[in-house]
Amino acid sequence: MTRGKFITLEGVDGAGKSSHVDWLAGRLRARGITLVVTREPGGTPLGEKLRDILLADSMHLETETLLMFAARREHLDKLIVPALERGDWVLSDRFSDASFAYQGGGRGLDFARIRVLEAWVQQDLQPDLTLFFDLSVELARQRLSNTSMPPDRFEKEGAPFFERVRKAYQTRAIESGGRIRPIDSSRSMDEIRQELELIIATI
Ligand SMILES: Nc1ncnc2c1ncn2[C@@H]1O[C@H](COP(=O)(O)OP(=O)(O)OP(=O)(O)O)[C@@H](O)[C@H]1O
Ligand SMILES: [Mg+2]
Numbered sequence: 001m002t003r004g005k006f007i008t009l010e011g012v013d014g015a016g017k018s019s020h021v022d023w024l025a026g027r028l029r030a031r032g033i034t035l036v037v038t039r040e041p042g043g044t045p046l047g048e049k050l051r052d053i054l055l056a057d058s059m060h061l062e063t064e065t066l067l068m069f070a071a072r073r074e075h076l077d078k079l080i081v082p083a084l085e086r087g088d089w090v091l092s093d094r095f096s097d098a099s100f101a102y103q104g105g106g107r108g109l110d111f112a113r114i115r116v117l118e119a120w121v122q123q124d125l126q127p128d129l130t131l132f133f134d135l136s137v138e139l140a141r142q143r144l145s146n147t148s149m150p151p152d153r154f155e156k157e158g159a160p161f162f163e164r165v166r167k168a169y170q171t172r173a174i175e176s177g178g179r180i181r182p183i184d185s186s187r188s189m190d191e192i193r194q195e196l197e198l199i200i201a202t203i
Contacts, residue, residue: 004084008095011133013155014140016185036083039093044078047071055152065103069117105168106161135185137162
């Protein structure tokens with residue numbers, strides 16, 4: 001049995017991850033791939049409860065980081081690893097790069113601490129491909145302001161926070177050896193999808 005591929009979508013709030021995830025799933029399924037679509041924090045019943053807490057309640061930065069990785073541990077155990085082992089692909093709206101970008105870049109937690117949790121929870125498992133939707137903070141906030149959803153605890157942060165988050169993603173992309181593919185998300189949905197089509201054709 002060939003192990004499935006693990007693809008993640010990343011980027012600041014409002015960059016366009018959720019707008020493309022179902023479309024991407026459809027394109028992969030059209031190739032005959034069996035695929036699980038999921039998200040973080042969340043993806044399991046317990047993970048979704050932790051998500052509700054994480055998006056609503058204020059807490060110590062280390063508590064926030066530990067809960068993110070607790071939800072991730074459950075996600076890997078109950079959903080991601082079993083799916084990959086039976087040969088299914090997994091498409092996740094956010095994964096560990098978000099912990100480095102938000103808790104590390106955005107909130108200033110030492111990256112070394114996050115790497116400890118990453119090694120603990122994931123061992124050697126990394127996404128095969130990460131699509132990083134990269135967009136200026138100004139445009140991302142503009143796009144979010146057009147939606148009717150009330151802002152969650154992260155979306156309420158100011159522009160300087162999101163600048164740091166974006167910068168952390170960009171740096172990780174450069175250092176990722178090609179795993180993290182930046183996608184210029186200032187373009188139209190159609191243009192972005194044309195590029196996504198080319199990228200997924202290569203995996
Ligand atoms: N290329 C685009 N051009 C114009 N508007 C877009 C584009 N991509 C997404 N949008 C709009 O921007 C808003 C935010 O997009 P989306 O919800 O996909 O972002 P997200 O990355 O999932 O954000 P979050 O992290 O908050 O979930 C949506 O209203 C969406 O319709
Ligand atoms: Mg989203």
